[in-house]
Amino acid sequence: MRFSRALRFPRSFLSPLAAVAPAARDAVAGVTCLALVLAPVAAQAQSGERTQVVRDAEIEKLLMDYSTPVLKAAGIRVSAVKVILIQNPTFNAFVANGQKIFVNTGALIESRSPNEIIGVLAHESGHIAGGHLARLHQQIANAKILSVVGMLAGAGALAGSAGGRVGQGGVGAGGVLAGSQELVRRNLLSYQRSEEQAADQAAVRYLTATGQSAKGLLDTMKRMDDNSLFRTSGLDPYVLSHPLPKERMAALEQLAKKSPAYDAKDSAALVARHELMRAKLSGFTERPETVMRRYPPSDRSVAARYARAIMAYRTARSSQAVTLMDELLREQPKNPYFWEMKGQALLESGRAREAIAPLRQAVALTPSSALIRAMLGRAMVASGDPGVVDQAIRELSNATQREPELADAFRDLSTAYARKGDIGMAELAASQYYFARGEWDQAATQATRAKAKLKPNSPAWLRADDILAYQPERPPGK
Template sequence: MTARWLRFAAIAAASLALLSRPAAAQQILRDAETEAFMADMSAPLVEAAGMEPRNVQVLVINDPNINAFVAGGQYVWVHSGLIAAADNVNQVQGVVAHELGHIEGGHVIRYGEGMKEATGITLLSLVLGAAAIAAGGAEAGMGILGMGQQAAMGKFLAFSRAQESSADLAGARYLSKAGVSGKGSLEFFKKLQNQEYRLAIPQDDSYGRTHPLSGERINVLREVYTVDPAWDKPMDPKLEARFERIKAKLVGFVSEPSQTLLKYPESDQSLPAHYARAYAWHKSAYPDKALAEVDALLAAAPHDPYFLELKGQVLLESGKPADAIPPLREAVQLTNQPLIATLLGHALIATENDANFAEAEKVLRNAIARDRENPFAWYQLGVVYEHRGDLPRAALATAERYSMMGEDQMALRSADAAMQGLKPGTVDYLRAQDIAMVSRAAVEQKRKKR
């Protein structure tokens, strides 16, 4: 019985670890167009939830499972598999609204309450069971232990299901307040229900599950959504067109090229199909075919910044950095987007032309000013500093990059090297000092745990 408790504790601890470190084992897919779309799509829902859109981020991670979650802070993490499985933008809005319900309800913080209550039941059963065994009632003692484990797990799962139901209803409120139909939410739950059918999950009772059964959720939400004034409101056609684009490029980026070409065959001449095939051909090392798809996109929209970005990316990664600069430069001028600016900085550096390094520094510094959480931008800026012989600032840029990546020992080493060459009291020196202090504390903490 003790082994069952240890297994329960291990599962619960692992769940808590996943909640606190969402992207530790998964690749965050950062893309300028996708992030802009997610921000615009979710902004009305975020406002309806009483939060500030600029403080909430909806980010995509590379995971084929159909899932989304929150894990501390105001971040919603959406799996790439969910976007690929969604039929329209309204379905994604329904999922995001649900996850915002978790944020607004403080469910990640309150997760510990459910764990604490379940653990209390288990510890009590251990004490009573041990006392019974010590008194000679071994069978009774083992029974107490077993019932304690079952009660603890049941309490924890009930707590989790209650949070999910609360988030469902909160999400429905946000959709209604934002004037967005709940049809997509119901449609997506039906997709999940079909998965449950395929996995032969019993549909009569959700006891023993962290989430209510999809059928139960559909029955509750249908009563809410169908009477809402937004029920028959059509999707925004422009937002839906943007969704089809980001879905296609995501499929092209994460899927095997052969799968992408089956899903988006040459006979499909739509913009999303050209987009997906461009990525498929680029991944397959056919730059000419990739550029032909990009040119088809630009023929339809010559000044679309994201089509220009893709052209620059294909040219840069095909060994033609000088040719990549004009489309990337135009894309930056049109969007002022830091991720695209970082790509432009990379292209300027990759030319190995001394005349381009001053522009690269300016572009990269502006990019970092708007998005500091980009390790690759810091890496490129470090290359610029090293090229001009400014080794202390190159070391500081390296420290920033390693700090973001969680490489505390390397961040500490680089920060110490930066401080040796920087003037004490300056902004850069103080920043290097901060990184060194935080990294040193992290290194010491890891050492104590060994």
């Protein structure tokens, strides 16, 4: 498992609310703080707060296995959708940037069954299939118009109200403006509530079509209702972006129980994978005492031992972590992620040469994983063995071709090329490293250096030229 450096979300990840003119944005501020689907990214991006993205081959594969049948039932091209894991302890998921589904680590850790997460993913797929984000952009555009109308009405009221004095037959401009802004806000919130209900209904259809129960989605709604974050007693339902949890549960329950798949159960194999995912996230993201409460030494399940092995690795007890992983590998020698975890524990405790063999085994068992190939390449580079430099370049090149956003893999690739004496390719890889991080000026500097050393019009030279030709979107005023 890898945690990104603290990254700011690019502008394309922002809520459409970020594009609203200041007066209109003030009028719909309630949407930003209440919207489940968009607020987490929007609030963090607009405030400048940095958010960590978690990358893990095992968890990403499981989430895509959960999503694929649902996406197909929704008529969505599977390859166009990406599920992204956010380090956040709250139970939440949302859609942003069209076809990206964001899931909080807290949702996965707290989920009690695969069906709960599948239900959440089905709901988010409903937003994608329904084009809700695209239509929200239009609603925001409408909000701009309404806001301008409100401001004009306020100006008119000011002109015709005896200097704006209230109580002398005139209407205060502030009252008109406030009223128009409240109308804008309620219109947008009403729109979002209807979209949430539509996504719920779509989720049940997709789950039924794939022979899966909607009970997990109902359980999630119940949890939301029990959670103080979603307690809504005394609140005006018209200033909420989502239907009240009890209302959603009633509507969902009626629809879900009509499905012939309502009593369907998750397979034992899927439950086992789900428990390993929860254990892995707990081991990597929670405090040691929390991990031990969840997985005490008396618990001899595979998931519990996995969590304790990861916790040992995190607390600088790498030898114990490796011993525990060897025990698990004796039981499941074909599990690529157990081999990966052993390799990571060795690599990050300074035993890079020893890490190569288990990571090679992991790659052999799951050759399509760019993340594991990148880790193998890193181990080869870190080993300092000149005999594996060419192999490191092959693995890292394979990984970055599959996933060009793997910045650290480009950094390792640059090191490998430099050790081989190929400075042009080393500078190109360094340029791609900075480009993947969004550091455009440094990327351009390295690309310029690379072009001077690479053969003109060669594939590598053209890649450097493409980087130089790229025009990044700059924040306003810069």
